[in-house]
Amino acid sequence: MSPTGNPRRRIRLALAAAAVVFTGALGAVAVPEAALAQGCGAGTPNATVTGSSGAYTTKDGGTTVYSGSDYRAAVQAGVDTIASGERVAVMASGNIGASTITIQSGKTFEGCGTITVANRSGRGAIEAINTTNVNIAYLKMAGNPYxxxxFSGTNGLKLGDIDLTLSGGLGIRFDRDAAWNYNVTMNDVYVSGAGSHAVETWNIDGFNITKVTARNVGESGLLIQNSRNGWVGTVDGDNVATGTGYATFRMANTNGKTASGGYATNIWVDNVISRGGGRGIFCVSQSGGVVIKNVDLANNGNNAVLIENCYNVSIRGGTVNGGGEVRLAARTEFANNKDIWITMTVNNTSVRESPCGENTNWTISGNASVNVC
Structure with a gap:
């Protein structure tokens, strides 16, 4: 396919044409023009992994640190040989099977070839646990991982241009029952074919997520849980969560609850785009503290928007066209919805509030039938 025929390639070419500044919860992050233009493996990496099936070579500068047929061993040798502040570029494609590549603190990893993976129960194909300043600048992954x-226990984790073209499994996971993460940055994450979530986070304090694109994913596109102080640019889902209660964008399990226990606004989302699949947006289980600036939801197979037991949630504009109803609901085990503001154009579906929440504010235009308190 020509570069102009691939939308992700067009984005990269456009970014390479000028310096870019990303602004979010972690402040302004300047991305130099030269870095964008160079691409994966450019310049002089400290270590490289080259070769093809059955014959891989890992070099640290001019020194060969691995030569053989084991692709995973070649890649891990490249990671292990560099020091903090250095970079390894995996130029070769290969298959690591049901195993794990571990990245230590301070190291930059560039997966330029396609890393094919298999299911290792409870583990990641690539992991960074209890680390500081790990940077996975580029990655292309295929296969069916667990x-x-x-990740867990990270500080200063950066994910750059991540392409997970999968045939099952879960894309990116921050563990639930593990140490918190701080100052997480994700640039451009693309996940297709995951059987579970594209991106699932737990326990992050401070995050900037520029874009998550989910295609043909079994559960959520971006699922944020028990996290706070963040910014999301765009969540874009097509055929996400079909036949399930998940959503293109889902907030759950006290997401947005501040360290002091309240729900002051601390999460900002610029755009949520959803086509088909299950729900478009779902806030549930005592989450909130969020402003969503714009929505573009169409033909969702479940609720276009469902807000259930959430607090201080504002959707400030955008459109819903067809699909399941826009709904405020509540379960009895949690406190009812409180401080909700919804401003949208809704066509060809319904808007309903049941039971009545506390301080709910609706501004609905379009042809929707509206039954609110």
């Missing part, structure tokens, strides 16, 4: 990437 988790494609798995």
């Amino acid at each position: 988790f494609g990437l798995r």
Whole structure:
């Protein structure tokens, strides 16, 4: 396919044409023009992995640190040989099977070839656990992992241009029952074919997520849980969560609850785009503290929007066309919805509030039938 025929390629070419500044919860992050233009493996990496099936070579500068047929061993040798502050570029494609590549603190990993993976129960094909300043600048992954990437206890983690073209499994996972993560940055994450979530986070304080694109994913596109102080640019889902209660964008399990226990606004989302699949947006289980600036939801197979037991949630504009109803609901085990503001154009579906929440504010235009308190 020509570069102009691939939308992700067009984005990269456009970014390469000028310096870009991303602004979010972690402040302004300048991305130099030269870095964008160079691409994966450019310049002089400290270590490289080259070769093809059955014959891989890992070099640290001019020194060969691995030569053989084991692709995973070649890649891990490249990671292990570099020091903090250095970079390894995996130029070769290969298959690591049901195993794990571990990245240590301070190291930059560039997966330029396609890393094919298999299911290792409870583990990630690539992991960074209890680390500081790990940077996975580029990655192309294929296969059916348990988790494609798995993290916990990180500080300063950066994910750059991540392409997970999977045939099952879960894309990116931040563990639930593990140490918190701080100052997480994701640039451009693309996940297709995951049987579970594209991106599932737990326990992050401080995150900037520029874009998550989910295609033909079994559960959520971006699922944020028990996290706070973040910014999301765009969540874009097509055929996400079909036949399930999940959503293109889902907030759950006290997401947005501040360290002091309240729900002051601390999460901002610029755009949520959803086509077909299951729900478009779902806030549930005592989550909130969020402003969603714009929505573009069409033909969702479940609720276009469902807000259930959430607090201080604002959707400030955008459109819903067809699909399941826009709904405010509540379960009895949690406190009812409180401080909800919804401003949208809704066509060809319904808007309903049941039971009545506390301080709910509706501004609905379009041809929707509206039954609110």
